[in-house]
Amino acid sequence: MTIKIGIVGYGNLGKGVETELKLNPDMELLGIFSRRNPAQVASESAVYHLDDIQQFKDKIDVLVLCGGSRSDIPEQAPELQKDFTTVNSYDNHGEIPAHFDSINEVALANNNVGVIATGWDPGLFSLNRLVAEAVLPNGNTYTFWGKGVSQGHSDAIRRVDGVKMGVQYTIPNDELISQIKDGKDVSYTKTSSHKRVCYVVADEGADQEAITQSISTMKDYFEGYETEVHFIDEAEFKQQHTGMPHGGRVIRRGYTDDENMAVYEFNLELESNPQFTAAAAIAYARAAHRLDKEGNYGAKSVFDIAPAYLSPKSGEELRRELL
Amino acid sequence: MTIKIGIVGYGNLGKGVETELKLNPDMELLGIFSRRNPAQVASESAVYHLDDIQQFKDKIDVLVLCGGSRSDIPEQAPELQKDFTTVNSYDNHGEIPAHFDSINEVALANNNVGVIATGWDPGLFSLNRLVAEAVLPNGNTYTFWGKGVSQGHSDAIRRVDGVKMGVQYTIPNDELISQIKDGKDVSYTKTSSHKRVCYVVADEGADQEAITQSISTMKDYFEGYETEVHFIDEAEFKQQHTGMPHGGRVIRRGYTDDENMAVYEFNLELESNPQFTAAAAIAYARAAHRLDKEGNYGAKSVFDIAPAYLSPKSGEELRRELL
Numbered sequence: 001m002t003i004k005i006g007i008v009g010y011g012n013l014g015k016g017v018e019t020e021l022k023l024n025p026d027m028e029l030l031g032i033f034s035r036r037n038p039a040q041v042a043s044e045s046a047v048y049h050l051d052d053i054q055q056f057k058d059k060i061d062v063l064v065l066c067g068g069s070r071s072d073i074p075e076q077a078p079e080l081q082k083d084f085t086t087v088n089s090y091d092n093h094g095e096i097p098a099h100f101d102s103i104n105e106v107a108l109a110n111n112n113v114g115v116i117a118t119g120w121d122p123g124l125f126s127l128n129r130l131v132a133e134a135v136l137p138n139g140n141t142y143t144f145w146g147k148g149v150s151q152g153h154s155d156a157i158r159r160v161d162g163v164k165m166g167v168q169y170t171i172p173n174d175e176l177i178s179q180i181k182d183g184k185d186v187s188y189t190k191t192s193s194h195k196r197v198c199y200v201v202a203d204e205g206a207d208q209e210a211i212t213q214s215i216s217t218m219k220d221y222f223e224g225y226e227t228e229v230h231f232i233d234e235a236e237f238k239q240q241h242t243g244m245p246h247g248g249r250v251i252r253r254g255y256t257d258d259e260n261m262a263v264y265e266f267n268l269e270l271e272s273n274p275q276f277t278a279a280a281a282i283a284y285a286r287a288a289h290r291l292d293k294e295g296n297y298g299a300k301s302v303f304d305i306a307p308a309y310l311s312p313k314s315g316e317e318l319r320r321e322l323l
Numbered sequence: 324m325t326i327k328i329g330i331v332g333y334g335n336l337g338k339g340v341e342t343e344l345k346l347n348p349d350m351e352l353l354g355i356f357s358r359r360n361p362a363q364v365a366s367e368s369a370v371y372h373l374d375d376i377q378q379f380k381d382k383i384d385v386l387v388l389c390g391g392s393r394s395d396i397p398e399q400a401p402e403l404q405k406d407f408t409t410v411n412s413y414d415n416h417g418e419i420p421a422h423f424d425s426i427n428e429v430a431l432a433n434n435n436v437g438v439i440a441t442g443w444d445p446g447l448f449s450l451n452r453l454v455a456e457a458v459l460p461n462g463n464t465y466t467f468w469g470k471g472v473s474q475g476h477s478d479a480i481r482r483v484d485g486v487k488m489g490v491q492y493t494i495p496n497d498e499l500i501s502q503i504k505d506g507k508d509v510s511y512t513k514t515s516s517h518k519r520v521c522y523v524v525a526d527e528g529a530d531q532e533a534i535t536q537s538i539s540t541m542k543d544y545f546e547g548y549e550t551e552v553h554f555i556d557e558a559e560f561k562q563q564h565t566g567m568p569h570g571g572r573v574i575r576r577g578y579t580d581d582e583n584m585a586v587y588e589f590n591l592e593l594e595s596n597p598q599f600t601a602a603a604a605i606a607y608a609r610a611a612h613r614l615d616k617e618g619n620y621g622a623k624s625v626f627d628i629a630p631a632y633l634s635p636k637s638g639e640e641l642r643r644e645l646l
Contacts, residue, residue, distance in 0.1 A: 269585070306627050323624055
């Protein structure tokens with residue numbers, strides 16, 4: 001029997017889940033639930049209005065919540081958790097502990113499972129930060145992001161006066177990465193660890209110098225970072241800069257005694273950030289369904305789930321093929 | 324209360340566990356158990372004869388089995404499992420499924436836990452092979468080992484006539500690794516993926532050409548591989564080639580749709596292979612103790628253990644600091 005999946009929200013992530021489900025024959029997409037008029041949602045899958053989701057209470061095994069972390073997930077997740085086992089990719093790191101607690105309460109009260117903060121960061125990066133620290137207690141962990149498109153920073157530059165189109169790439173400091181792996185003393189700060197490279201299509205007649213100045217000095221986003229602003233034309237933008245690549249790495253440099261260094265590194269290079277995030281959410285949806293069937297209710301994070309639950313293979317197959 | 328640990332076997336791995344335990348304040352070494360006369364085992368820790376281990380049945384929480392995989396573990400593990408929760412680093416991949424079953428039977432009959440095949444391969448590499456495949460079902464996984472010392476191959480060259488000292492480094496094929504990550508078609512075979520580099524101190528008057536010939540054509544070990552044999556003098560050998568570095572990487576190249584590639588990579592660079600293997604076994608010993616306290620008995624592998632169990636931190640701390 002296939003695992004019946006519902007998708008809530010049909011932005012980049014929701015579309016990613018729809019795409020990735022086709023690669024997982026043990027799963028079946030029952031429907032996409034949107035706040036928009038279903039007739040206006042362009043998908044080959046069944047689309048329903050989110051208001052009608054209650055009717056699917058007994059038909060759906062796991063809901064994958066694909067709304068945004070800023071307002072959608074905090075609002076929708078606790079409400080939907082009452083009737084469904086859910087998985088989300090909530091990525092507001094500072095609010096994750098409170099989000100876990102709120103989902104845990106509803107999930108325990110309603111005998112279902114809520115897996116929060118899947119994806120890659122939070123998600124697989126978190127998993128590696130934990131394993132690395134547990135195995136190498138004497139050491140330091142460094143997380144680097146990119147090369148990749150930061151949605152938040154791209155949105156920010158598009159709000160600058162005179163900017164018609166814009167995208168921001170986060171670029172990790174490769175020299176710092178080499179120094180860490182070579183065992184050198186490093187000063188890893190938020191601003192020294194990454195550089196920010198922007199490609200901008202300016203409005204006709206706009207003051208490019210003023211745009212560069214506005215971007216480079218933008219608080220919380222660019223100030224303090226090494227920032228490059230490149231002006232290009234619309235044709236180049238559309239050809240080169242509409243993808244959503246991302247990735248990054250978690251490095252822990254530890255010492256197993258006074259002399260011996262150990263470098264633990266986890267690295268992702270993704271041509272499509274939303275598709276990979278979706279793919280991770282799907283693996284955790286499989287786990288959520290198993291936990292639910294076992295009656296192991298409540299909120300869970302990637303920390304609480306045995307890896308075997310992510311795979312469609314049996315324990316015997318896994319030991320034979322992958323151990 | 325600290326977790327009370329016993330070490331069985333005092334070779335490189337047992338010494339590694341003794342060293343790494345000092346980095347884990349939630350654990351305490353109760354004693355080393357050896358088949359040798361305890362008076363002749365040079366350690367600052369308490370050493371007992373393995374025959375006396377029964378007396379520690381109620382004092383030790385977890386035994387870390389550090390004997391060899393060829394004969395020690397298959398013999399000792401099922402026997403010791405009767406009285407103890409155990410962790411081992413059994414690394415005979417082909418025999419792991421049967422080993423799991425034999426430990427599972429004894430552990431279930433005696434209400435304890437046996438975590439098998441910890442370390443890095445099997446162990447953390449296996450974990451990553453599983454997660455990578457679950458998240459990227461459309462793809463291929465490649466494992467590379469090295470640069471590092473292969474104990475088995477070093478033993479093999481030391482058995483060649485005229486060889487006084489010898490060490491073998493396994494070197495991964497970096498070009499093949501680049502091709503995989505660049506999305507190129509590759510032919511990954513056992514022999515194309517690694518090269519074998521040997522450093523040999525020859526007996527005085529020995530025929531170096533004959534030694535090179537014997538090594539390069541040795542079945543199961545070198546035949547078919549690109550093999551280099553370098554002759555050096557004893558002083559250089561002692562200075563440069565007595566360490567036990569190792570490492571390697573697991574790469575999965577997957578496709579999240581017809582166009583978008585995703586590269587998942589896990590990479591270890593270890594200056595001391597036995598110390599890192601010991602460090603991983605210790606994290607799994609912590610997990611074994613928790614499973615035991617929960618009454619979750621039986622054999623387990625890295626696939627069956629939720630990552631949170633590896634860390635001394637609480638779920639709340641982990642979510643706040645690492646998620």
